[in-house]
Amino acid sequence: MSQILLPRKTSFPNTTIPLPSSKSESNRVLVIDSLTEGQNNIENLAEARDTQTMIRLLKNDPAIYDVLDAGTTMRFLTAYAAVTNKQKVMSGTDRMCERPIGILVDALREIGADIHYLGVEGYPPLAVNGLPEQKSSKIRIRGDVSSQYISALLMIAPLLTRGLSLELTGKIGSRTYIEMTLQLMLRFGIRCVWEDNVIHVPSQPYRPTSYKVESDWSGASYWFSLVACAEEAEILLTGLKKDSLQGDAEIVHIMDKLGVESRFSDNGVHLFKKSVSGLPSFDFTHCPDLAQTVAVTCAIIGQKTIFTGLESLRIKETDRIYALQQELAKINARLDEGTDDSFTLIPTADIPDQVNIHTYDDHRMAMAFMPLMTKTNVAFDDAEVVNKSYPSFWKHVALLK
Ligand SMILES: O=C(O)C1=C[C@@H](OP(=O)(O)O)[C@@H](O)[C@H](O)C1
Numbered sequence: 088m089s090q091i092l093l094p095r096k097t098s099f100p101n102t103t104i105p106l107p108s109s110k111s112e113s114n115r116v117l118v119i120d121s122l123t124e125g126q127n128n129i130e131n132l133a134e135a136r137d138t139q140t141m142i143r144l145l146k147n148d149p150a151i152y153d154v155l156d157a158g159t160t161m162r163f164l165t166a167y168a169a170v171t172n173k174q175k176v177m178s179g180t181d182r183m184c185e186r187p188i189g190i191l192v193d194a195l196r197e198i199g200a201d202i203h204y205l206g207v208e209g210y211p212p213l214a215v216n217g218l219p220e221q222k223s224s225k226i227r228i229r230g231d232v233s234s235q236y237i238s239a240l241l242m243i244a245p246l247l248t249r250g251l252s253l254e255l256t257g258k259i260g261s262r263t264y265i266e267m268t269l270q271l272m273l274r275f276g277i278r279c280v281w282e283d284n285v286i287h288v289p290s291q292p293y294r295p296t297s298y299k300v301e302s303d304w305s306g307a308s309y310w311f312s313l314v315a316c317a318e319e320a321e322i323l324l325t326g327l328k329k330d331s332l333q334g335d336a337e338i339v340h341i342m343d344k345l346g347v348e349s350r351f352s353d354n355g356v357h358l359f360k361k362s363v364s365g366l367p368s369f370d371f372t373h374c375p376d377l378a379q380t381v382a383v384t385c386a387i388i389g390q391k392t393i394f395t396g397l398e399s400l401r402i403k404e405t406d407r408i409y410a411l412q413q414e415l416a417k418i419n420a421r422l423d424e425g426t427d428d429s430f431t432l433i434p435t436a437d438i439p440d441q442v443n444i445h446t447y448d449d450h451r452m453a454m455a456f457m458p459l460m461t462k463t464n465v466a467f468d469d470a471e472v473v474n475k476s477y478p479s480f481w482k483h484v485a486l487l488k
């Protein structure tokens with residue numbers, strides 16, 4: 088684990104950031120590719136460790152699928168191992184074994200999969216022993232804990248002899264990720280119907296096709312934040328499209344309210360500074376991975392804000408609410424929990440001359456605090472933490488002139 092120090096810097100003229108590809112798109116396409124009979128032509132897979140882990144496990148097919156700290160890899164491969172009738176142990180880091188998976192396991196068991204827990208009920212590690220016979224084709228599943236369970240079931244559904252109808256109950260979180268799954272399945276020939284809260288997936292074969300993974304909008308968010316926080320900045324982010332499958336493209340609209348103008352061209356999106364207006368409030372229900380970026384941005388630029396839709400943050404790489412509260416306190420900012428489901432971001436009053444950020448084994452804690460370098464010298468205790476989604480992140484920070 089090595090430290091990294093970013094010295095204070097306020098202006099960033101004309102920099103091009105060659106963004107990495109999306110790990111969410113990559114991990115879906117890899118699972119679909121493995122479920123397709125025939126050759127797909129897939130370009131631009133992510134450098135993210137989560138994706139490289141998926142590639143390695145699918146290629147080597149070891150008896151133990153050790154996903155490390157990759158949530159999508161854990162959830163998608165659990166369903167994949169079941170439908171392909173594999174015998175696998177699913178395991179991961181200590182934190183992965185604290186992230187719930189019971190909702191997915193219950194659904195898979197109802198469909199007919201043979202799965203049992205090897206440790207604590209409801210959590211990895213698990214033993215998957217295939218899916219001998221489909222018992223049910225109509226499943227009810229909660230939509231308010233993690234959309235990854237739903238994406239995992241949707242991707243295997245076309246291979247089930249009776250198909251699958253998924254009734255989503257309660258509030259649906261991270262809906263844009265479910266839509267991404269369905270859109271990608273469509274690219275590979277699968278037609279599903281989403282009516283009210285039921286998604287119907289008939290039994291049908293995936294069709295081989297060509298697909299080029301787009302750049303990562305979640306990774307893009309840190310550069311939007313840098314532009315918002317800087318005195319002057321102009322940044323080109325390559326490989327992004329206005330019409331994206333990724334819900335985190337929402338960052339364009341969020342940052343429009345926080346002083347960043349986005350102009351799209353054939354190369355990607357160009358970011359410029361503009362004035363900030365109004366007292367914004369943001370709902371992260373469908374883009375939870377942007378919450379840390381936006382909280383830190385608002386703290387730095389002095390923007391009081393109301394946040395909602397943060398429920399899922401407590402079960403991600405770390406308890407992201409706690410981690411944000413601890414690290415924001417170091418720059419005298421607060422994220423106060425209200426009596427309803429909202430949080431109030433009270434911005435920074437005074438920033439010390441040097442700030443040491445603890446990263447909690449969470450890539451997004453490190454990347455979200457990078458723009459703090461516009462105000463002070465900032466050190467991070469674990470530089471490699473970014474490898475989960477964006478291994479070239481610090482190399483890209485070094486491109487800033
Ligand atoms: O399906 C995906 O690719 C993801 C879904 C989201 O998780 P939840 O559905 O658990 O919110 C998101 O936070 C995660 O980084 C990636």
Ligand SMILES: C=C(OP(=O)(O)O)C(=O)O
Pocket residue numbers: 156157158159160376403404451476
């Ligand atoms: C929550 C994340 O990933 P996962 O759930 O796939 O580990 C993330 O990348 O922010």
